[in-house]
Amino acid sequence: MFPSPCIALSRTTSGFTANLTALSKAGPSAPSHRTRRHGLQISASAAPPASGVRAESSTVVAALEGSLSLSQSPCFESRLGVGETATGMLSDGGDTSDSDNAGILISSSEYNMRMKRAMANPYEYHHHLGMYYTRIAQHLLVGSQPQGPDDIVRLQREEAVAVVLNLQQDHDIAYWGVDIHGVTSQCHQLGLRHYRRPAVDFDPHSLRHQLPGMVAVIERHVSGGRTVLVHCTAGLGRAPAAAIAFLFWFRDMDLRTAYEMVTTKRPCGPRWEAIRGATCDLAGSHQQRLEQLPSHAFSDVSKDERRAIQERVRRLYCG
Structure with missing residues (x-):
């Protein structure tokens, strides 16, 4: 049993400023697109899985087997706590000390090792380089976690973001000392x-359940014409x-087309099989x-399956 997929705002404290981004080891051969790190345009590409299913450990595959019941818990907006005030930490500098930066780099290294073991991909997350996001569609951005108020100001000013959807668990946020x-x-x-809809990092079973x-x-x-930033920790x-599941279920794409649109x-x-599993849960029999x-x-x-998926997904929203 997973915890409730939506939780109220929890307070974390930190003695340092966190800067983060997600960077890959992919070569710079891809055409330029709207991926930004502090307003800079960069180039990147990624190939989708050749057959739709990546080589994964037996544990991961086993976690995807079977069907799951859909979470019926509504998603609540984050609410400000009574008497709480913002710390005013900045994501593009602040007064981070050398020792703080060293700790962040160690955390990034440990996180990347865990990510490579769990997900078998070459991508890395470099916490100290700043928020990193990509415009996937007119009103949809995917990115790494914002770390402070300045990132929100920048997102609204530069990208007209009106909604932030955070997929992290509390301990993900605490690990990086994010404000x-x-x-x-x-x-x-x-x-x-601002919404929170947490899923367990590197866990395809949890992702399938919460998608x-x-x-x-x-x-x-x-x-409704509002621009959404959806983020986890690294945005990877x-x-x-x-984002892929949204395009697949609501934009008349098949899974491969949606996957390629995002990863290029x-x-x-992202977990192809988790998305396919969530689709099965929504459209298929729970006995399958x-x-x-x-x-x-x-x-x-x-068309009928897509219509049923859309109806079931819409019923899960409560804002």
Whole structure:
């Protein structure tokens, strides 16, 4: 049993300023696109999985087998706590000490080792370089975590972001010392809506279970013409998977087309099978086990299945 997929704002404290980004080891051969790090345009590319299923450990594959019941917990906006004030930490400098930077670099190294073991991809997350995001569609951005109020100001000013959807768990935020209260406070001050829909990092079972609720938030606001930033920690797994699922379920794409659209714009390695599994859960019978179906099953859906998926996802939204 997973914890409730939506939680209220929790306060974290930190003695240092956190800068982060997600960078890949992919070569600079891809065409330029709107991926930004502190306003700079960079180039990147990534190839989708050749057959739709990456080589993964037996543990990961086993976690994806079977069908899951959908979470019925609504997604709530983050609320400011009574008597809390923003810390005013800046994400582009502040007074971070050399010892603080050393600690962040060690954390990044440990995180990247865990990510490579769990996800079998070459991408890395460099916490000290700043927020890194990519415009996937007109009203949809995917990125790494904002660390402070300045990132929210920048997102609104440069990208017209109106909604921030955070997919991290509390301990993800605490690990990096992110100024989460400063982020949510700035969102409220500027009129942005901030949601949390947490999933376990590097866990395809948790991602599969939570994807419908994530997409419910994205769809509600994108369909209303509001620009959404969806982010996890590095913006390499959970957040791009949510964007792919949204495009697949609500933009008349098959899974491969949606996957390629996201990963060619933002180098990343989201869980193909978690998205396919969530699609099975939404469109198929709960008696169906994914491993008993052909490998291409639920990598595309019929019009009736897509309509059913959309109806079920929309019912999960509560803002």
